[in-house]
Amino acid sequence: MQKNHDLTSKQLIEIVVVCVALGIGLLIHDYLETRINFDGTIKRSAAGTGNTTEDLELNFLDQNKELSVEVSDQSLSDKEISTKISQAIEEIEATYLGRNKSANEVCYDLNLKSSYCDGMIDAYWTFDKYGLISSDGKLRTAEIPEEGEVVNLVAQLSYEERTELYSFSVFVCHKSINTLDxxxxxxxxxxxxxxxxxxxxxxxxxxxxxxxxxLSWKKKMDYRGLQVIILGIVTVLGIQLGKKKDEKKAKQLEIAEKEKDYPMIVSELSILMGAGMSFRKALERIIARYNQKKKSGLLRPGYEDLSVTYRKMCDGLGEVAALEDLGMNSESKEYRKLAMLLAQNLRKGSADLISCLEKEEKYAFEMRKQRAIKAGEEASTKLLIPMAGMLFIVIVILVVPAIMQMNI
Incomplete structure (x- = not known):
C-alpha cells in the first residue's frame, strides 16, 4: 500500500515539475520580449484582419503608467485596392446567380453578400425596382408580376474611403410550371x-x-401511436438492460464478499481439523459459530454456501456429494478448489490433508493481501484523475493567454 502511495506522489511531482518548467520558459520568453527585445516598434497585423491592442508600460517625467495602445491593421495601397475591387467584381460575377442558370431567367434567390475578398471589400446593394429583391438576394415571389420584370442591381464596393460602383441587370420571373418547383x-x-x-x-x-x-389532399399523419410503441419498447429494453447490469454488479459484489470470507473459512477448517475433528464436526462447529453471529444481522455469502452444504449433509446427502455440489454451484474458483481438495481427501483418504489446508490458508491470505493492494491502487487512480483534471484547467487558465500573446 505504501508503494502505491509513493508512486502517486511521484506522478504528482512530475506534473508539478513540468508545469514549473513550462512556466519558467514562458516567463523568460515574456521577459525577453517585453524588457530586452522591445524597442518601441509594434508590428501591424495584415490588411483586413482588424486592429490589435497592446498593453504597455509607459515611463515619463518620473511617472510609471500602464497604457493600452490600439494599432490599426496595415492598409492597402491604391494599386492593391484596385486589385481587390476587381477581385470582388469577379467574385460577384461567379457567385451572384446562386441556383439560377442565367441572368435572363432568375426564379431562385440570388446570392448577394455584404462583403467580398474575405471581408476586405464591403458591398452595399441597391435596386431600381423596389420590393422585388431583398438586400440579401431573396426574391419576393408575391411581388413579381406574372410576365416577369427586369431589375437593375448596383453594388457599392468600398474599402475605407475608396468606393466604386458595379452594376448589372437580371430578369426576375416565376418558376416554370414545367418544373417541380x-x-x-x-x-x-x-x-x-x-x-x-x-x-x-x-x-x-x-x-x-x-x-x-x-390535386388530392390528405392530412399528414404524425405517427404518435408508433412513437409510443417505440418508446415503450425502448423503455422496456432499457429497464431490462439496467436490471441485468445491476444483477451482474450484485453477482460480482457477492463473489468479492465470498472471496473475503474464504481465508477465514480455510483457516478455521485447518485449525479444527488439525485439532483432530472430522470434516463434518469441523463444519458443524463453523456453522454454529456463524449462526450465532447471524442472529445479530451479520450475513456472509461464503458462510451461507457452507450452511447450504451442511444442511444437505444433515438431510442425508453424503459428504463427498455435498462438496461436489458446492464446487459445481460456486462461481468462485477458490471455493471450487477447496471443494475438490476436501472431496478428494474424503473419498481416498490422505494424511496430507492438514498440510494441504495450511498451504491453502497461506495462499488465501496472500490473495487477500493482493486484493487489498489492488483496491488501494484503484482508489488512488480514481483520486488522481480529478486532480489531474483540476491541474489541467489551471494550466489552461494560466498558460493559454500567455501563449496567445507570444504572437508565434
Whole structure:
C-alpha cells in the first residue's frame, strides 16, 4: 500500500515539475520580449484582419503608467485596392446567380453578400425596382408580376474611403410550371389566393385543380401511436438492460464478499481439523459459530454456501456429494478448489490433508493481501484523475493567454 502511495506522489511531482518548467520558459520568453527585445516598434497585423491592442508600460517625467495602445491593421495601397475591387467584381460575377442558370431567367434567390475578398471589400446593394429583391438576394415571389420584370442591381464596393460602383441587370420571373418547383409555387399561390378570398367563411376549401393539375389532399399523419410503441419498447429494453447490469454488479459484489470470507473459512477448517475433528464436526462447529453471529444481522455469502452444504449433509446427502455440489454451484474458483481438495481427501483418504489446508490458508491470505493492494491502487487512480483534471484547467487558465500573446 505504501508503494502505491509513493508512486502517486511521484506522478504528482512530475506534473508539478513540468508545469514549473513550462512556466519558467514562458516567463523568460515574456521577459525577453517585453524588457530586452522591445524597442518601441509594434508590428501591424495584415490588411483586413482588424486592429490589435497592446498593453504597455509607459515611463515619463518620473511617472510609471500602464497604457493600452490600439494599432490599426496595415492598409492597402491604391494599386492593391484596385486589385481587390476587381477581385470582388469577379467574385460577384461567379457567385451572384446562386441556383439560377442565367441572368435572363432568375426564379431562385440570388446570392448577394455584404462583403467580398474575405471581408476586405464591403458591398452595399441597391435596386431600381423596389420590393422585388431583398438586400440579401431573396426574391419576393408575391411581388413579381406574372410576365416577369427586369431589375437593375448596383453594388457599392468600398474599402475605407475608396468606393466604386458595379452594376448589372437580371430578369426576375416565376418558376416554370414545367418544373417541380414551379408547380409547387403555383399550388402555394393558389392556396394563398383561396385563403385570402374566403376569410369571411368559417372553412377554407383547398383547391382541387391548379394549372390543369388534379390535386388530392390528405392530412399528414404524425405517427404518435408508433412513437409510443417505440418508446415503450425502448423503455422496456432499457429497464431490462439496467436490471441485468445491476444483477451482474450484485453477482460480482457477492463473489468479492465470498472471496473475503474464504481465508477465514480455510483457516478455521485447518485449525479444527488439525485439532483432530472430522470434516463434518469441523463444519458443524463453523456453522454454529456463524449462526450465532447471524442472529445479530451479520450475513456472509461464503458462510451461507457452507450452511447450504451442511444442511444437505444433515438431510442425508453424503459428504463427498455435498462438496461436489458446492464446487459445481460456486462461481468462485477458490471455493471450487477447496471443494475438490476436501472431496478428494474424503473419498481416498490422505494424511496430507492438514498440510494441504495450511498451504491453502497461506495462499488465501496472500490473495487477500493482493486484493487489498489492488483496491488501494484503484482508489488512488480514481483520486488522481480529478486532480489531474483540476491541474489541467489551471494550466489552461494560466498558460493559454500567455501563449496567445507570444504572437508565434
Amino acid at each position: 414551379g408547380q409547387l409555387e403555383a399550388i402555394e399561390k393558389a392556396v394563398k389566393n383561396v385563403d385570402s378570398t374566403t376569410r369571411d367563411k368559417d372553412k377554407m376549401v383547398l383547391p382541387t385543380e391548379v394549372e390543369d393539375m388534379k
